[in-house]
Amino acid sequence: MPLLLYYFLSITAINILMSWALYLPYRVAHLHFLTVANMAISGYLSGWLVQSLRLPFGVALLAGFAAGTLVGYAVSLFIGEAPTFTVVIVGFTFIYISRTVIENTPAVGGTLGMFGLPLVWSTPEGHRWTILIILGVMLLLIGFLIHRFEHSRLGRAASAVFVDKDLATSFGVDIKKLGMLLQTFASAVAGGCGVLYGFIYRSFHLDFFTFHLVGLFMTIIFVGGYATMWGTVVAAPVLYGLSLLLPPAVASWRIVIYGAILVGVLVLKPEGFITRRLAVNVERLLSSKRKS
Amino acid sequence: MHKKWFTLLPVLLVAAAFLFVGCQKGGTAKVRVKVKEWDIPFLNCLTGPIASIGEFLEWGAERAAKEINDAGGISGKPVKIIGVDTALDPQKGVAEMSRIVQTSLVALGPVPEPVIMAAAPIAVENEMMTMTATTSLEYAEQFFPWSISWFPKTEDRLPPLVTAWAELNPEMKSAVQFLGNYGPWPGMAAAHKVGLEKAGVKVLSDVEVPQDAVTFGPLVVKALNQKPDGIVISCWPEKAAKIVQELKSRGWKNMGRILLFSSADDAALYSTGGAALNGAIIYNYINVDVDTPRWNAFKEAYAKDHNGMQPPSLSTNYYDAVYMIKEAIEKTGVTGDPKKLKEERKKIADYCRDVKNFQGLLFNWDMAGGVPTNKPTYLFEIQDGKKKLVKEIRA
Amino acid sequence: MQVFLAQLINGLSLGSIYVLLVTGFNLLLLVAMIIHFSYPQVVVFSMYIAWVVLRYTGNSIPLAVLASVGSSILINLASAPIFQKIMKNREEVDINSTMVVSLGIGMIITDVLSHGFNNGLPIAFPQEVVGEAALFRVGLISLQYGQVASLAVGALAVSGVFLLLYKTRSGRAFRAIAEDPSGARLVGIPLLSTGLQSYALSGLLGGLIAVLLALMLGYASPGLGEQVAHKVLAVSIIAGLGNLPGGLVVGLALGILEALVQGYISGSWSNGIAFVVLLLVVLIRPRGLFGIKL
Numbered sequence: 001m002p003l004l005l006y007y008f009l010s011i012t013a014i015n016i017l018m019s020w021a022l023y024l025p026y027r028v029a030h031l032h033f034l035t036v037a038n039m040a041i042s043g044y045l046s047g048w049l050v051q052s053l054r055l056p057f058g059v060a061l062l063a064g065f066a067a068g069t070l071v072g073y074a075v076s077l078f079i080g081e082a083p084t085f086t087v088v089i090v091g092f093t094f095i096y097i098s099r100t101v102i103e104n105t106p107a108v109g110g111t112l113g114m115f116g117l118p119l120v121w122s123t124p125e126g127h128r129w130t131i132l133i134i135l136g137v138m139l140l141l142i143g144f145l146i147h148r149f150e151h152s153r154l155g156r157a158a159s160a161v162f163v164d165k166d167l168a169t170s171f172g173v174d175i176k177k178l179g180m181l182l183q184t185f186a187s188a189v190a191g192g193c194g195v196l197y198g199f200i201y202r203s204f205h206l207d208f209f210t211f212h213l214v215g216l217f218m219t220i221i222f223v224g225g226y227a228t229m230w231g232t233v234v235a236a237p238v239l240y241g242l243s244l245l246l247p248p249a250v251a252s253w254r255i256v257i258y259g260a261i262l263v264g265v266l267v268l269k270p271e272g273f274i275t276r277r278l279a280v281n282v283e284r285l286l287s288s289k290r291k292s
Numbered sequence: 293m294h295k296k297w298f299t300l301l302p303v304l305l306v307a308a309a310f311l312f313v314g315c316q317k318g319g320t321a322k323v324r325v326k327v328k329e330w331d332i333p334f335l336n337c338l339t340g341p342i343a344s345i346g347e348f349l350e351w352g353a354e355r356a357a358k359e360i361n362d363a364g365g366i367s368g369k370p371v372k373i374i375g376v377d378t379a380l381d382p383q384k385g386v387a388e389m390s391r392i393v394q395t396s397l398v399a400l401g402p403v404p405e406p407v408i409m410a411a412a413p414i415a416v417e418n419e420m421m422t423m424t425a426t427t428s429l430e431y432a433e434q435f436f437p438w439s440i441s442w443f444p445k446t447e448d449r450l451p452p453l454v455t456a457w458a459e460l461n462p463e464m465k466s467a468v469q470f471l472g473n474y475g476p477w478p479g480m481a482a483a484h485k486v487g488l489e490k491a492g493v494k495v496l497s498d499v500e501v502p503q504d505a506v507t508f509g510p511l512v513v514k515a516l517n518q519k520p521d522g523i524v525i526s527c528w529p530e531k532a533a534k535i536v537q538e539l540k541s542r543g544w545k546n547m548g549r550i551l552l553f554s555s556a557d558d559a560a561l562y563s564t565g566g567a568a569l570n571g572a573i574i575y576n577y578i579n580v581d582v583d584t585p586r587w588n589a590f591k592e593a594y595a596k597d598h599n600g601m602q603p604p605s606l607s608t609n610y611y612d613a614v615y616m617i618k619e620a621i622e623k624t625g626v627t628g629d630p631k632k633l634k635e636e637r638k639k640i641a642d643y644c645r646d647v648k649n650f651q652g653l654l655f656n657w658d659m660a661g662g663v664p665t666n667k668p669t670y671l672f673e674i675q676d677g678k679k680k681l682v683k684e685i686r687a
Numbered sequence: 688m689q690v691f692l693a694q695l696i697n698g699l700s701l702g703s704i705y706v707l708l709v710t711g712f713n714l715l716l717l718v719a720m721i722i723h724f725s726y727p728q729v730v731v732f733s734m735y736i737a738w739v740v741l742r743y744t745g746n747s748i749p750l751a752v753l754a755s756v757g758s759s760i761l762i763n764l765a766s767a768p769i770f771q772k773i774m775k776n777r778e779e780v781d782i783n784s785t786m787v788v789s790l791g792i793g794m795i796i797t798d799v800l801s802h803g804f805n806n807g808l809p810i811a812f813p814q815e816v817v818g819e820a821a822l823f824r825v826g827l828i829s830l831q832y833g834q835v836a837s838l839a840v841g842a843l844a845v846s847g848v849f850l851l852l853y854k855t856r857s858g859r860a861f862r863a864i865a866e867d868p869s870g871a872r873l874v875g876i877p878l879l880s881t882g883l884q885s886y887a888l889s890g891l892l893g894g895l896i897a898v899l900l901a902l903m904l905g906y907a908s909p910g911l912g913e914q915v916a917h918k919v920l921a922v923s924i925i926a927g928l929g930n931l932p933g934g935l936v937v938g939l940a941l942g943i944l945e946a947l948v949q950g951y952i953s954g955s956w957s958n959g960i961a962f963v964v965l966l967l968v969v970l971i972r973p974r975g976l977f978g979i980k981l
Contacts, residue, residue: 002390003390003393003414004390004391005973006384007387008387011383011387015383026783027781031783031786060698074832078970079970083973083974085924085969086969086973088920088968089920089921089925089962089965089969090969092920092921092962093959093962093963093966097963098960100955100956100958101959103473103955104473104956110475110478111474111477111478112431112475112476113405113406113409113475113477115409115434116413116434124417181877201382201386201409201410201413202413203409203410203413204409205382205406205409205410206381206406207405207406208382208406210411211913211917212381215794218787218790219790219791222787240383243381244384244387248374248375248376248377252338252802253339253798253802254379254793255339255379255797255798256794256799258791259794259795259798260791260795261791262787262788262794263788263792263795266769266773266784266788266791267769267773267788270784276960279715318724339801340801341801341909341910342803343801343807344806344807344808347806347807354930386863435792445799461836500956501954502949502957502958504914504915505949505954506704506911506914506915507697507701507704507903507904509693509694509696509700509701509956510697510945510946510949510950511949511950513690513693513697513777513827513950514949514951517690517827530809532809534905541821541824541827541829541963542821542824543824559806559808559838560809560908563805563808563810564811564908565811566811566814567814598806
């Protein structure tokens with residue numbers, strides 16, 4: 001498989017998954033930036049397990065998911081139904097704390113970073129296919145779960161909370177439980193992504209997990225469309241691909257272009273490119289085609 | 293018949309002599325180069341927080357390319373530096389490197405460390421040399437033999453340097469170090485400590501500088517409260533300048549007892565610090581006062597393009613890297629034939645890793661296994677944004 | 688004791704930066720219902736404009752102040768229609784949309800500064816303008832002119848903005864159009880001109896803050912705004928969104944906390960510890976220490 005294609009697919013998959021991890025809590029109006037900290041924590045943990053304890057990659061990946069779940073759950077006990085602002089501060093706090101702890105922990109490389117993570121298969125080609133398959137499975141599984149969620153009572157409850165929290169409560173929606181569920185699930189996804197992110201690069205560095213990632217995932221969600229899961233699927237490859245296709249003279253102004261796209265989309269198409277109506281219409285069309 | 297023979301003989305002898313001499317010239321029968329142009333990609337940081345550093349690194353590489361082309365190119369073909377901006381984004385870095393390894397013989401960069409860590413393994417897997425000429429040995433050696441280090445081992449190079457500084461200030465018995473927790477800097481700080489202790493200077497503490505610090509009063513008060521005789525500053529250039537200003541505003545007088553480390557020697561240091569830096573000592577790896585036509589032309593061109601500023605020390609690294617690639621291509625007979633890509637990549641890598649007496653812009657040095665030997669370091673005094681040589685040190 | 692006092696002053700100085708920025712941030716919140724996450728970047732941009740004017744006018748401070756204020760007002764007025772357009776419900780604060788839009792604006796500003804000014808290098812304000820010698824120095828205790836000015840003006844700005852918004856007719860009009868545009872129209876408040884005035888007012892404050900920061904810090908860099916943006920948002924949230932006196936108290940408190948942590952514990956832990964404290968506060972009091980004032 002061409003290398004460029006591998007990196008394009010794998011990094012796009014990570015961006016989609018992480019944007020979904022931000023999208024889910026956002027369904028109840030929570031900007032859950034803790035997910036970026038989850039990436040870092042689970043990623044470094046898995047790297048340490050593989051390099052220092054010589055555990056197999058599969059075990060490290062599961063540990064990454066588990067760590068993400070635990071952290072997400074523990075934090076959600078306090079902020080499951082907190083106001084949006086509180087959730088934002090929690091996210092920032094954990095990003096700062098995780099960075100500080102990691103940079104002061106020599107066992108995980110400290111400020112230098114973690115080098116030379118082993119291949120997850122016996123050959124580089126095998127390694128790439130394994131990563132891609134895992135990412136593909138995650139995309140399908142998590143995408144399926146989010147899709148089912150959106151078409152379930154829980155999904156409708158989340159929409160109600162997004163529009164009017166008090167009204168949703170009066171209809172019997174348990175906001176705290178719903179918030180906890182979404183936050184925990186999001187953190188679990190982020191934990192797994194953190195592990196895979198590092199194994200794509202075969203290294204970890206603190207600057208892989210910065211506030212820049214927060215901006216990137218927010219851009220993907222809001223440009224693609226924050227009302228459905230499909231917006232992310234469209235926006236992630238387009239935004240990543242755009243950065244690779246721009247000619248050098250234009251590429252140096254990439255950040256200005258992204259900022260302008262973000263502002264432009266929010267002004268002209270506030271719901272993003274893929275609106276809920278569009279997604280519903282496409283689903284109806286596909287299901288009617290299937291019936292006929 | 294005999295007359296004809298005697299007439300022809302000298303001609304034959306001369307022809308034979310030419311043939312003999314031609315064969316003696318290291319076997320450099322003219323290499324049939326297959327490229328129209330040598331494209332050398334440079335994975336650099338041209339936008340984002342360290343864009344100013346990326347700019348002068350690129351400038352140095354472009355300058356070398358221009359000189360080479362003016363002198364006839366590499367094996368008669370022009371060289372072009374293809375700047376590839378990664379903006380400190382590892383996502384972009386890996387995608388660009390995976391493009392580069394398809395066809396390139398060699399690459400410059402990546403810059404800086406997060407992109408190196410993400411993208412250099414791709415170069416290693418594809419057995420292509422990537423010249424990370426601005427990072428420490430601790431990073432570069434992870435990718436040997438497909439990288440080379442521009443710097444020797446930190447623990448070998450820095451202690452004698454710092455000892456030399458301490459010896460310039462014999463009354464200095466204690467010091468405090470300001471440290472930015474980034475990349476190899478803690479390792480450099482540890483090496484500073486070794487050097488200071490060797491000179492009998494006690495390091496009272498390391499004062500950690502947060503990456504997003506905007507005021508430096510608390511840190512400077514913490515340092516000064518320990519009553520140090522000397523200060524070592526190992527953090528970001530702009531913050532280093534502010535720390536010096538803060539020290540001065542709180543009564544620090546003896547500027548010669550402030551030592552700034554090499555990574556602070558950047559345009560941002562001088563543009564932020566200005567005259568407040570006068571008298572402070574900084575160490576680095578190039579001596580700007582060397583008087584050679586080549587270096588004088590470089591300095592003049594740099595000053596012209598950068599508002600009269602002196603070239604920072606890293607500005608020569610990729611300049612030298614481009615010349616090293618030129619030398620490797622010409623001396624190993626690289627043709628640029630795509631069918632020989634793997635073999636020619638190895639030739640370049642092997643040559644660079646063990647090059648002897650490479651004639652850099654400012655000094656000559658040898659490489660042994662990808663690690664430079666016999667590179668000098670210098671102590672300078674800063675005066676009005678320029679560095680005056682105080683001492684040269686060789687480990 | 689001397690060290691403690693010195694760190695306290697350092698903390699107040701750092702805190703005054705947060706107070707100034709939070710006041711401008713809260714003003715925009717109160718008069719326009721927008722969370723301008725990148726307000727610090729707008730201020731930094733104004734600092735750059737002031738620097739350019741100082742360079743080309745031989746350090747003319749009045750012109751630099753005018754330019755700084757002018758640029759801040761212009762940016763605010765230019766971004767006003769963008770914010771108004773994307774807010775779906777103008778009676779409530781739409782943190783998500785406005786935060787994301789301001790993120791985009793911040794990205795543009797930071798990158799323009801990296802490309803277009805001083806080759807992306809930090810800028811230093813002239814010593815003649817900033818002042819070199821300390822106003823007062825005893826041992827480790829030192830007070831610079833810029834520190835005194837920003838602390839004093841910070842307190843004055845909070846009081847002034849508070850008085851303007853809550854005790855004057857114009858201020859009430861600003862708040863009315865932010866909280867209930869239809870109601871404001873009904874009572875005869877001209878929406879367009881009042882709205883523009885409110886944005887211009889926050890621009891004026893932004894320009895003045897830029898000048899004060901220039902005096903106090905003596906430098907600026909393209910990334911300076913980003914470095915403080917998270918803390919400015921945090922201070923506003925912890926204090927209570929729109930709470931001006933709360934912003935003053937929490938801003939100063941955060942500055943003092945950071946200074947003490949840096950001075951007595953560790954610089955690299957200062958952010959972590961500061962945010963943990965902020966986090967604990969917000970968990971105990973989700974509506975902020977002093978209550979939301981929207």
